[in-house]
Amino acid sequence: MSAPGATGAAVPGAAPVLRLTDVVKTFPGVRALDGVQLEVNEGEVHCLLGQNGAGKSTLIKVLAGVHHADSGEISWLGEPFAPATPQAAMRAGIATIYQELDLVDDLSVAENAFLGHEESRFGFTRRRSSAAKTRQILARLGHPEIPARRLVKHLPAAGKQIVSMARALSHDARLIVMDEPSAVLAHDEVANLFRIIRELTAQGIAVIYISHRLAEIREIGDRVTVLKDGRTTAANLPARTTPTRELVGKMTGRSIEYVFPPRRPRDETEPILVVAGLTRHGEFADATLAVAPGEIVGIAGLVGSGRSELLETIFGARRPDSGTVTMDGRRVTGVGGAVARGIGMAPEERKSQALLLDEPVYKNMTLASFSGFAHGGFTDTRDERAAALKTADLLELRPRDVDRPVRTLSGGNQQKVVVGRWLLGGTKLLLLDEPTRGVDVGARAELYQVIRGLAEDGVAVLLVSSEVPEVLGLADRVLVMREGRLIHEAPADELDEDTVLDLVMAGSLLEGEPA
């Protein structure tokens, strides 16, 4: 462990604004923070790296005044700092932009920006002045085109993030914490985010930037602090020059080199899933594809290209306007039928679409199959537990406790529970929507291994991801999707990242239409 402030490529002459020393925070059964050191300088982008469950979220919440540290010292602008409430932290100049943006959909951009500290006179909000100030802030963020009076729900994800940042600036924040800000953004939007971050730091505002994407850290970061199991394992490493191997090593204790399991040659088999001319107006059109048993097919495309909608329609969760889905020679028209034919889906939003957070792991794993375990309508929790435990072992679930509420698991382990659900049901086709979103590097490798293992056991896999390397590394065959259409198909080893990115980002559909 390096001592805080010992090394690094901090902005020359910049003074530390925030310093954490030996901060500890415990929850029932967990030492979420177990001695964290962190030093952030004025005007720097300080990256926080760590696996899920390493304590990043807890650390953010301590800074934001949501949690209170049990012991250790926090100094902010040279003074001891212990915000009692999120409002107190805000007032002190620390703003946090959470992964799940905490905006009110039915309020306007300006109202959201000034939420909690509305300008008012005699109890009446001063809408005009708020709107004017919001416009100034939006201009400062390089987005004068966002109307201050528009309802937030009409904005795209990237626009919402800008509003979140506008809120931070409305408080005159001197430190902005960003929790995986790029997760909800498409490729080109990330570039804009970075431009904004650079403008903020140029004004002397410090940024704590959390991301799993090493490439982003290289591009935007000044220094990196690595957390593992609630401790700082490395502090103030130079973001651009520290070797990946070292960073991953500090995070996980293992190397990233063999992330993707090797493909094995596969016999040509008849497809199990055949999708023909599937169309939903305004979402995707004329999608035709097939997946064979034991094959992993990946769909590469940007957020908004219609890939999630396509997957949900194949699963029967959305009704197509035209076209057919055939599984094992039989039509699929609804979720019930899809599950009965052996299709399983791990949706994009784990928490809101897949999990019963307060229920134990085993009940979540058997959510699609508990009827099969039951005898005459009576559930058999003993068999369910045993089966869940077996699956947990197979997926290396941590902790290996199937009675624990899913809420207490890290993102990667939650994802394993969702995948495990379909392993229990004797699934023949698995639809995976962004299976590694919010999953740390170590757990990703395990998930890849699991997916590949399933395919080798004869399960057909249809995978959607916005991370092109993931699709290329994992899939046997790749479909490229853009603006609701499947525009290219090729074996994964005949494509490289640049080609795919060119395809998904090409200007118009006709112009980019490949042979």
Next chain:
Amino acid sequence: MSALSRRRVLFGGAAVGAGALLTACTSNDPGTDAQVKTNSSGDANAAPGTKVVIGFSAPAADHGWIAAITNNAKAQAAAYTDVELKTVEAGADAAAQRAALATLIAQKPTVLVMLPHDGKELNATGLEAMRAGIPVVNLDRAFPSQAAYRLQIKGDNYGMGLAAGDYIGAQLKAKGVSNPIIGEIPGIDSLELTQERTQGFNTALAAYGFKVANRRPAEFTADSGQASATALLQALPKMDALWNHDDDQGIGVLAAIKQAGRSEFFMVGGAGSKAAIDQIIADNSVLKATVTYSPSMASSAISLARLIGQGKGMTDLVELQVPKEITLASETITKENAAKYAKLGF
């Protein structure tokens, strides 16, 4: 039983609306046993006179008593060849009744008979009608303003309590019970009518040196009567007498008494329903008497409205016009006189 309407605010204000849509009436049709004054031979007022149009408005019934009021009014009007009855739905609350009455007043009936949702809230409507030259007959729920009505005919809640207390006191005294345990099951306790009845009851008992040992209010419904009576019986393992304010909820009270296997006391009812009168005649339960609060007042109101419309007085009285206020006496129905009252039961 004024202000029963408040209960409708609690449950099913749209009962009226739904009721209007559905016309089927499967059973227990109350229209068959209305209280009508027919024996009028030799009465000069019985002869047909000038044609009288009587406007009538009462709250939609959620209780046997209110249902009987409307039925009685209709039946009595039908008994006269010179009376035309115009009925308007009173709606769910005072505001609805006000609106309905405004329409009715515009049609210029000769006389207006109404059982208001609330006397205070419809006072202005009474004044308006009177100013328009339409005499108003107020049924049971008094207007605060004297100018708002030509005739008020109502029951006597305080008198009911007095009658019940008097009967119980006399019976216990006759039996020689010196320190009796007396129970009381009122209707909805927050209503003024309930408080008046209880006051009368307590006053009458005090004259005998008795007082109520326990009172458990019900809600004028049989199931609430059963629940309250069960609680009361449990609280008073031995009891000498019981007054239940309302014969409708009394069905449940009597059921509870039977279920508890109790018979050491006697019970007095209230209002004077047909079922209660039948039971008093049969004399096979603890119910020995009931004190009246009769919906026959609606029949009388129509008769008197006709006289007012025709400018006649009550022939047995000296006055040339109908008096301004009539309060029915609360009568005590016992086995001895029950036969006489059987046709007045509702």
Next chain:
Amino acid sequence: MTAEAVRAKKPRQIDDGVIRNLGLVGVLIILVVIGIVTRPELYSDPTWVRNNVLTILQQASAIGVVTVGMTFVIIGGGIDLSVGAIIALSGVWATTLATQSYGAAGMIFTALVVGVAVGVVNGVLISYGRLVPFIATLAMLVSARGLAAQISGKQTQVSANDTINNIASTKLIGIPLLVWMLAAVVAAGWVLLNRTTFGRRTVAVGGNPEAARLAGINVKRHTLMLYALSGLCCGIAAIMLTSQATSAQAAMANLYELDAIAAAIIGGTLLSGGRGTIVGALFGVLVFSTITNLFAINNLSTEVQNMVKGGIIVAAVLIQQFRYRSLTQLLKR
């Protein structure tokens, strides 16, 4: 369970409603103690005490049956404001002269079928008509009472059927038949919730409807069945109440919806769905029934009783939350 045993368990197991129910048992004990202290002369008679316990249970039976159905609906993410109205409609329909002519079996059949049918209408409106449960069942509350008033001609309909009327006065092994019925419904409800696929689906549908749907559970059909189940419970309760009052009328079971919801909530059922216990709901009902009894034997006014009931709802939930939190805190150390 000893304190050590509680502490030895993992935090998640506190969630099983044990602590919540312990809180309610505490409230019950306090109420009984108050009864003993205030009316020692009554409590000194063992026959009276036995009778009193049975009376409390008997008066809790109809509302208890309704609360079991309500608990399922709430766990499943809904709410049923129409239970009182369904009871009234079932009771009134079962006691029309026409129905009574078919005898006790006809009356019971009618009450159950009407209850289930109204529940199905609720369920169809909510699952397939996509009405908010609050609105759909509020509309049903109003219109079912209206229909009941129409059918009964706004009169109290007396049951002339001795078999029906005797249900309330029959005892088996010294215990009222109504209490046996409550016990049977509670036991069936417990098994249904905790041991069957139906119960598992209920928790899933209430806990996360989207996850349940994407796991292949027919959420709409299940939601419909929950309201039908609530309607069935109302039908059973209608028979019980009709027997107790030997009559039915459109205004019967007044405000039962509020009592049932309150009992379910203080019994540890989450109003947002996904979690709840049948045993807790039963204790909730018993607390209310015991309060009524306590106030009756002390001749205290019902106005104060209602205030105390409201206070108990708030206090029970607060205490449970506090105890739950502090106990979990304790377990963390």
